[in-house]
Amino acid sequence: MSSSTAPNLIAAVDEARQWDRLMQMARLGAITGADGEPGVNRACLTPLDREARRLLISWAQGLGLTVTLDEIGNLFLRHEGSEADAAPVLTGSHMDTQPNGGRFDGIWGVIAALEAVQAIREAGVATRRPIEVVAWTNEEGGRFAPGCMGSMAYAHFKPSNSWDAVADPAGVTFRQALDEHLKAEADLKRRPLGGKPFAYLEAHIEQGPRLETEGKDIGVVTGIQGSRWFIVELRGETAHAGTAPLSLRKDAVQDMIRAITALNALMTDPTDVLRFTVGQIEVLPNTSNTVADTVRFTIDFRHPDKDMLIANGDAIEPTIRSAIKNCEVTVTERFHALPVEFDALVTDAVEDAATAQGLSSIRMPSGAFHDAQFMVPLCPSGMIFVPCRKGVSHNPAEYSTPGQLAAGARVLAAALVELANR
Ligand SMILES: [Zn+2]
Structure with a gap:
């Protein structure tokens, strides 16, 4: 021009x-x-x-x-x-x-x-x-x-x-x-x-x-930026909130909290470029006086750098496994797009x-x-x-x-x- x-x-x-x-x-x-x-x-x-x-x-x-x-x-x-x-x-x-x-x-x-x-x-x-x-x-x-x-x-x-x-x-x-x-x-x-x-x-x-x-x-x-989306399912055991001792419970909500806390540590980024979201949580049976036997939650993880996307994305499942105490877990990746x-x-x-x-x-x-x-x-x-x-x-x-x-x-x-x- x-x-x-x-x-x-x-x-x-x-x-x-x-x-x-x-x-x-x-x-x-x-x-x-x-x-x-x-x-x-x-x-x-x-x-x-x-x-x-x-x-x-x-x-x-x-x-x-x-x-x-x-x-x-x-x-x-x-x-x-x-x-x-x-x-x-x-x-x-x-x-x-x-x-x-x-x-x-x-x-x-x-x-x-x-x-x-x-x-x-x-x-x-x-x-x-x-x-x-x-x-x-x-x-x-x-x-x-x-x-x-x-x-x-x-x-x-x-x-x-x-x-x-x-x-x-x-x-x-x-x-x-x-x-x-x-x-x-x-x-x-x-x-x-x-x-x-x-x-x-x-x-x-x-x-x-x-x-x-x-x-x-x-x-x-x-x-x-690239995206990796996961679904995490935690399976424990349902129990009565008034009778089951805490020491014997397999409480899926408590393990979800342990998992998300560990993920928050994994996803800490001082540059604030990384995006990490747990946006959907499903609790079963989802009643106030019953220990939850199943929790499903979503992870939406995004990053513009390919190496970071792969490294942190691949670390999600091991991080969850080492954080939880009482439940079985499956981690399913449902979407993966490179930057x-x-x-x-x-x-x-x-x-x-x-x-x-x-x-x-x-x-x-x-x-x-x-x-x-x-x-x-x-x-x-x-x-x-x-x-x-x-x-x-x-x-x-x-x-x-x-x-x-x-x-x-x-x-x-x-x-x-x-x-x-x-
Ligand atoms: Zn548009």
């Missing part, structure tokens, strides 16, 4: 237009939170999702972008480069929300991508490569689990029919919902599944408190754009999953974070200011131009 085009481009990103579009989207599935906050419930492949996509398509067509759709419903809005056959730069996020969701998670990444492309066109900035805005199908996994189906299918991580039988609470299968959706969008041009992008860049609210706490404008996302590292080509483009615009930034891993992690094997990938109030997401209280979101869109626009001219 030449220095003469940069100011035009930055000025062409329109804070009010981007905010207005977000608020228009927020009306589709509007809900009210517990304290009266305006939230959104827009599950994937519902009539509301279609309405949101139609609104996006109308804006894209108004700009002269080419709209296409693939077999799993991923939606693409294409801005041509000067070399039509060059591998495109891909940018976007998702439009679906959690059931009790907010107005920014996902949808901002799509609206910011459109805003960036519109600014590039209006500023008359030439790019060699095409830029494609993408809205991935079913990132949240709220209606059909798991999430990230659209990006997984695009990246050929899983075939697009892998989830045909997955049903929502009403008994509608993913295949039925997808077929209905593809029928409703039959007027759109179809494109083959997948592709070979030159790079992928996704803008997203942070979903954590770090940028706000540290007073930074932009998070240069270095990767997505994903983003590419310097993309992270540098984001950091340089922020610096050139006088915005403060930090390099940071993502604590949450995103579609971007499935792009990593395909092409150099990365993400831009902007602050969100108190780190809250997946809730109507989720909020970022128009100014914070505009700063993110400006960094996105400059980084896209930089990547699209490589």
Whole structure:
């Protein structure tokens, strides 16, 4: 990008237009939170999702972008480069929300991508490569689990029919919902599944408190931390709370406390990077005057460093075994995802754009999953974070200011131009 085009481009990103579009989207599935906050419930492949996509398509067509759709419903809005056959730069996020969701998670990444492309066109900035805005199908996994189906299918991580039988609470299968959706969008041009992008860049609210706490404008996302999830089952013996002597009990609750205390010691991290959560506990028979014979609890352990993820994750079971006194235990690992590292080509483009615009930034891993992690094997990938109030997401209280979101869109626009001219 030449220095003469940069100011035009930055000025062409329109804070009010981007905010207005977000608020228009927020009306589709509007809900009210517990304290009266305006939230959104827009599950994937519902009539509301279609309405949101139609609104996006109308804006894209108004700009002269080419709209296409693939077999799993991923939606693409294409801005041509000067070399039509060059591998495109891909940018976007998702439009679906959690059931009790907010107005920014996902949808901002799509609206910011459109805003960036519109600014590039209006500023008359030439790019060699095409830029494609993408809205991935079913990132949240709220209606059909798991999430990230659209990006997984695009990246050929899983075939697009892998989830045909997955049903929502009403008994509608993913295949039925997808077929209905593809029928409703039959007027759109179809494109083959997948592709070979030159790079992928996704803008997203942070979903954590770090940028706000540290007073930074932009998070240069270095990767997505790894996760290991476990279920621990402790089996003791039930007994009468009034009659059984403590010395003879096999109390599963007491062993759970010993296990979690030992795990807390294992997971102590002075740098506060490690994430360790026991979020669900099941006690049987769960009555106040009976010694529990069974306890099941979950462990969600995350870390951006692969060695740490493996070492501490592997130490979970032995730590529990040496801590408990009276129960039998089984530890089952039910999910294991190694950390994903983003590419310097993309992270540098984001950091340089922020610096050139006088915005403060930090390099940071993502604590949450995103579609971007499935792009990593395909092409150099990365993400831009902007602050969100108190780190809250997946809730109507989720909020970022128009100014914070505009700063993110400006960094996105400059980084896209930089990547699209490589
Ligand atoms: Zn999201």
